[in-house]
C-alpha cells in the first residue's frame with residue numbers, strides 16, 4: 001500500500017507512515033486506488049520530501065497568527081486614523097462654534113448697547129419735550145396771571 005499523505009510505499013496494515021507519520025486508513029487500499037485518490041507528490045518529485053502534516057499545520061498556524069496580527073494592527077491603525085480624524089473634526093467644529101459663539105456674543109453686546117443708546121436718546125427727547133411742554137404751560141400761566 002501507499003501512504004495516503006505522502007504517497008510513499010509502506011507495509012500493508014501499517015497504522016502510521018514511517019516517512020511522514022500520517023495515520024493510515026484501517027482498510028488497506030490497492031496501489032491503483034490509492035494513487036487515484038491522492039496523486040503522490042513523492043512520485044512526481046521524489047527528491048523533495050513532503051512536509052509532515054504536523055509541520056504543515058504548524059506553519060499554517062504561524063501564518064494564521066501573522067495574518068491575524070496584521071489584521072489587528074491594520075484595524076488598530078485604521079481605528080487610530082479614524083479616531084484622530086474625528087478628534088480633528090471635533091476640534092475644528094469646536095473652534096468654529098467658539099468663533100460663532102464669540103461673534104454671537106459680540107453681536108448681542110452691540111445690539112444691547114444700541115438699544116440702550118436708543119433708549120437714552122428717547123429719554124432725552126422725552127425730557128426735552130417735557131421741558132418744552134412745562135415751559136409753554138408756565139408761559140401760558142404767566143400770561144393768564146398777567147391779564148387783567
Ligand SMILES: [Zn+2]
Nearest residue numbers: 003006017020
Ligand atoms: Zn507518509
